[in-house]
Amino acid sequence: MNASASPFRAIAGPVRGADHRSVSGLDRRTVPQRAAGATEGTDMRSTRRNAAAGAAYAFGSLVAALVHLAPPAPANVSDFTIATGASLGGYGTDCRYRASVPVNSDDTVIFYDEDSGSFAPQFAVPVDGVARAVWTPTARGTHVLHALQRHADGPDSELTVTLSVGMGIHFQDLDACLVVRQ
Structure with a gap:
């Protein structure tokens, strides 16, 4: 050809x-x-060395990706405060008190009173790292209050506060309370 x-x-x-x-x-x-x-021919030592370097690089990349994609550690309820505000004499029935719970996640915080009392809202979404609600006790005696935060990817976190509630006189116009008897 x-x-x-x-x-x-x-x-x-x-x-x-x-x-x-x-x-x-x-x-x-x-x-x-x-x-x-x-x-x-081929130098087998350099081939093995290149293969080992490639495997180490791949392993390092995998570890870095897993660390980056790992879920964050579960958040914790770190403090539970019931502010007395303009109340005199402690906590009283039918008076309103501000509850606040600092958290480090956006998971909803559930507030509840084991005894006679209510929180508004009961399910509080944290704003700027703090969940807030207003607590109103309706009976005298010992109240055990709870702030619970459930986590989809880890254990729940909860704090409790035990308070003594007396008879209160609520002055709505002033948003103040006078506790007469414990």
Whole structure:
């Protein structure tokens, strides 16, 4: 077959800028010359070294991705405060007190009174890291108040406060309370 009849030569043509030489016994076919300094065969030590380096890189990338994607540690209710505000004499029935709970997640905080009393709202969404509600005790005696935060990806956190409630006189216009008897 002559050079002008070769379909490969007609389509591709010679490669410009490449260093080619003719290989004996393969008329008119060319192959790239070996790069300067190249040796015959493969150095097994460098192959193993490259494979080990690649495996270490892949492992490191996997660990970094897992650390980045790991869920955050469950948040905790860190403090539970019932502010007396303008009340005199402690906590009294039918008076309103502000409850606040600092948290480090956006999970809803559930407030409840084991005894006679209510929280509004009972289910409080934290704003700026604090869940707030208003507590109104309706009976005298000991009240055990709870602030509970449930976590989908970890254990729940809860704090309790035990308070003594006496008879209160609520002055609505002043939003104040006078506790007469414990």
